[in-house]
Structure formats: C-alpha cells, structure tokens
Amino acid sequence: xxxxxxxxxxxxxxxxxxxxxxxxxxxxxxxxxxxxxxxxxxxxxxxxxxxxxxxxxxxxxxxxxxxxxxxxxxxxxxxxxxxxxxxxxxxxxxxxxxxxxxxxxxxxxxxxxxxx
Numbered sequence: 001x002x003x004x005x006x007x008x009x010x011x012x013x014x015x016x017x018x019x020x021x022x023x024x025x026x027x028x029x030x031x032x033x034x035x036x037x038x039x040x041x042x043x044x045x046x047x048x049x050x051x052x053x054x055x056x057x058x059x060x061x062x063x064x065x066x067x068x069x070x071x072x073x074x075x076x077x078x079x080x081x082x083x084x085x086x087x088x089x090x091x092x093x094x095x096x097x098x099x100x101x102x103x104x105x106x107x108x109x110x111x112x113x114x115x116x
Contacts, residue, residue, distance in 0.1 A: 009102035012109055013078040017069040017085065018045060019094030026088065027069050034080035035111050039071035051093070072101060072109050 017027055021043070031039050045068045046053070071081065078098060085096055103109055 007104060008106075009104065010106040011100060011102055012072050012106075013075050014070065014072045014099050014101040015078050015081055016097045016099075017071075017081075017094070018047070018066065018096075019088070019092070021065040021067045023088065023092070023094070024067055027085075030081060030084040031069065031071055034073075034084060035077045036071045036073050036081065037109055037111060039069050042068040042070070049095070072103060074110075077111075 019027070024041070028039075044065045046066065071078070073081075082096060082098060085094075088094065089096070
C-alpha cells in the first residue's frame, strides 16, 4: 500500500457543462469525438443565473431537466470539447467551466492509443 508521501498527483483539466437536458446527446457525442475516456452526468441540477432561478426537475422525461456533465482530460482534449460547445452556447442557454485538477489514476484519463 502506498503511503500518502508516495501518492502521485497528475495535473489535468476538468470541464463542467451545464445545459438543458435536450442537448445531452450532442454533448455525449462531442465528448466521445473529442477523446474523453469517460464523464459523469448529473441529472436534475438547479441554480441561479442571468435569467433567474432554474430548477432541474424531471417532469415527463430526462429531456425536460437541466443536466451537468463533468469530464477530465488533457488540455488538448478539453480544448476540443470547449471549442465544440462554443456554437451551442452562442445560440442557446448553458454554461461551461474549465479548471485545473489533479488525478491519482492517470491511466483512466488517457486514450487507449495514448494520443491526447
């Protein structure tokens, strides 16, 4: 077992994407095309923005809610995702946040061919 002093932290980028549930398929395909090896999807999120309070409540299907994707990858991969989202946000609602993060199991965030 590794001690805390032997634990390696690997720097990567994290992107958080919050948008209407009806855009889920677009974002999933974009994440795959961009080289993300995985992501987390949070359904039914709520928050306050420029247009007031938005409550992410499921009504009849998962398309009527607000969702949040979170993905981690190399800067190159996250830049591809952000560039792909820019046109979507130019004409629709939603936000994205990009930040520095660290992971312990780097191999889980690299593409199978090693090309990021």
